[in-house]
Amino acid sequence: MHPTVHQGKLNASGLRFAIISSRWNELLTTRLVEGALDALARLGAEEQAVEHFRVPGSFEIPLLARKLAASGRFDAIICLGVIIRGETPHFDYVAACAANGIAQAAMETGVPVLFGIITANTVEQAMDRAGVKAGNKGAEAAMAAVELANLYKEMRG
Numbered sequence: 001m002h003p004t005v006h007q008g009k010l011n012a013s014g015l016r017f018a019i020i021s022s023r024w025n026e027l028l029t030t031r032l033v034e035g036a037l038d039a040l041a042r043l044g045a046e047e048q049a050v051e052h053f054r055v056p057g058s059f060e061i062p063l064l065a066r067k068l069a070a071s072g073r074f075d076a077i078i079c080l081g082v083i084i085r086g087e088t089p090h091f092d093y094v095a096a097c098a099a100n101g102i103a104q105a106a107m108e109t110g111v112p113v114l115f116g117i118i119t120a121n122t123v124e125q126a127m128d129r130a131g132v133k134a135g136n137k138g139a140e141a142a143m144a145a146v147e148l149a150n151l152y153k154e155m156r157g
């Protein structure tokens with residue numbers, strides 16, 4: 001059997017993206033934003049087609065993602081943050097709300113909303129995933145955004 005395979009192209013030309021980043025752990029979220037912008041540029045996104053929104057912490061990302069997705073102005077929303085485990089259970093609440101809220105924003109609007117939020121036990125783990133040793137979660141989320149935006153565009157067409 002050779003089924004028809006559907007997958008989105010890695011071509012960002014003509015697509016519009018919103019990036020949301022949080023200011024908590026800003027040194028690292030800045031690296032995620034840089035990674036996402038670099039990936040979008042390399043995939044052909046036009047400069048005026050990308051808008052960057054900033055919120056205080058990862059807990060605040062889902063509502064803005066929901067509003068931007070519902071606005072009809074963007075083909076995908078790229079959510080970037082860094083949540084690092086501390087000595088209290090705060091990490092679990094913030095991480096769970098961010099993950100559930102982002103998934104909910106996508107499900108309720110039908111617009112791809114990407115989870116580019118690092119959840120790490122230590123600062124070192126977070127640094128590794130923000131471009132030091134284990135890739136850049138911002139770039140990965142941006143690539144996934146381009147692929148999904150194209151897949152859904154193709155399905156609409």
Ligand code: DLZ
Pocket residue numbers: 022024025056057058059060081082083084085086090091094
């Ligand atoms: C309060 C808090 C804590 C303890 N840790 C983080 C974190 O590691 N990463 C992050 O993005 N935000 C954190 N925040 C802030 C919350 O996301 C939120 O901004 C505040 O609780 C205010 O609603």
